[in-house]
Amino acid sequence: MLKNIRSIVVIALAAGLMWNCGGERVTQSEIGTEEQVVRPLSKLAVAHHKAQAMVMVTLHSDGTPVSGATVAFSRSIAGQTPDYQWSGTTDDNGQARVEITSGNGYYQARASQDGVEIGSWSSIPINTGYEVMLDLPIGRKAQVTGSSMRSLVTIGEGEAVQIRTVLAHIVVPTVATWARYSIELAIRDFGLIHGHEVELGEPIDGMCSPEGGRTSAEQVIADPQVVGVIGTLCSGSAVAASPLISAAGLVMISPTNTSPVLTSDLAGNASPDYHPGYFRTANNDLYQGQAAAEFAYNELGLRRMAAIDDGDPYTMGLTIAFGNAFQALGGVVAATARIEKGETDMTDVLTEFAAAGPDGIYFPLFESEGSPFAEQVREHDILKDATLITDAALLLSQFLVTPQSEGIYFAGPEPVHGANVNIATDKNGDAVLAEIQSTYGGSHTSPFWAHSYDAATLLLNAIEIVAREDDGKLYVDRAALRRELHATSGFQGLLGTLNCDEFGDCGTGRVNIYHHTDLNITDPAQLPVVYRFSP
DSSP: OOOOOOOOOOOOOOOOOSBBBBBBBHHHHHSSOHHHSOOOOOOOOTTTSSSEEEEEEEEEEEEEOOOOOOOEEEETTTTSSOOEEEEEEOOSSSSSEEEESSOOOEEEEEEETEEEEEEEEEEEOOOOEEEEEEEEEEESEEEEEEEEEEEEEEEETTEEEEEEEEOOOOOOTHHHHHHHHHHHHHHHHHOOOOOOOOOOOSSSTTSSSSHHHHHHHHHHHTTEEEEEEEEEOOOHHHHHHHHHHHHHTTTESSSSSSOGGSSSSSSSSTTTTTOTEEEEEEHHHHHHHHHHHHHHIISOOOOOEEEEOSSOOOHHHHHHHHHHHHHHHEEEEEEEEOOOOOOOOOHHHHHHHHHOOOEEOOOOOHHHHHHHHEEEEEOOOOTSSSEEOOOGGGHHHHHSGGGGTOOOOEEEOOOTTTOOOOEETTTTHHHHHHHEEEEEEEESOOTHHHHHHHHHHHHHHHHHOOEETTEEEEEEEHHHHHHHHHHSSSSSEEEEOOOOOSSOOSSSOOOOEEEETTTTOOGGGSSSSSEEOOO
């Protein structure tokens, strides 16, 4: 088994400070810079046994470091006796690292040597989720000399490495369920990380919406012990989640997001909604739009197309990519339309399309809108014979069983080759799929389960590479983890060879066109492939 593809060990001890603790405002003199006063702070809520804040103390007397002293911290709570339960011992440079496992607020500190108190300080603001550089001059006021969001995650002896999933069990339950199965199995197959188990926590639902994306991201970053995220499932939620995840210093790897706005134009230019720390194993939709356009124009001989989206970054990105590619080939996009999410009456759209006289329609919609659209097209006097091309969002068993799905072409991910071996677990596609089905029951109904398995192993492998063990604890530098994922090259997964570019696109770029002609075939993996695209 090959887990350590490269040996990179990076530890960065940054410093951090919190403000607006418990509703109280910290003054400039207490924290050192005006910039720190005005920065916003998110409310954080995590388990109390975790290291929620890291304080790097420098203890000195008139500039001379004080070594061998115990520096202890207690929450400052009116009416309560101080309880100095967090402490560290200064080294030859007078420095000590102290982990705080309480919540936001003001703290007291005291230093003692050989059992004798040599200094005490009060009104020190510390909030969860940050790293603090704290200057403690004996006989003078404490000074915070630097602050930053926590980069270094400390995992205590016997504690687990924490990662999270942001899926969409309500909106796309089939995809979400199989993604979760694959991620859980990948964690089990990968095994311990330097002797530590990996915990997923409870699934977080991104709801396939901007609101869901923001809420899920806030929930993730509220726990400073989280090292990385697998998700989201929908581009619409990723657009809102990505900036928050990025600002917190985390990495997020999606198995299914495909909108170009999340990464780049594949020509070296960042898209407007790209944020550092975002990665995906799914393909950029520029590949899928190109594949569908080439198939429509070169293989089917279509020359006039209509296209529809619902305003979501995913569906809109696909229609734009398809339209640009189709027109570049010499075709005409005769009509475009946009519907609202949840809209099921397609009368106005179909009337507009019929007037344009297309010989094909491209409709990359989700099931709630895509299924009624296909049904009503088939019932329309003028459009009933138009060629219908859709995308992977409708590659679902529950849609393939419907009469309106018959005859439709689907652009979607390449089927997993059973012989492909994931280098991090030594499992091939056939073995993984068989294990998922035997463990959880049911049959394969989502085309993205392998993307989820590879996303999980990419993250776990990178964590293992950058993690450092010291004195029974494990340290993971989030910044180093981000760099390690960007450096991914030649990673052999179930999907094939994965390489992550500077904007987080790690997918193979390969796309298949499937043709559904037999309603008895409801497994997406069993649909006949009529066209293969490879960049």
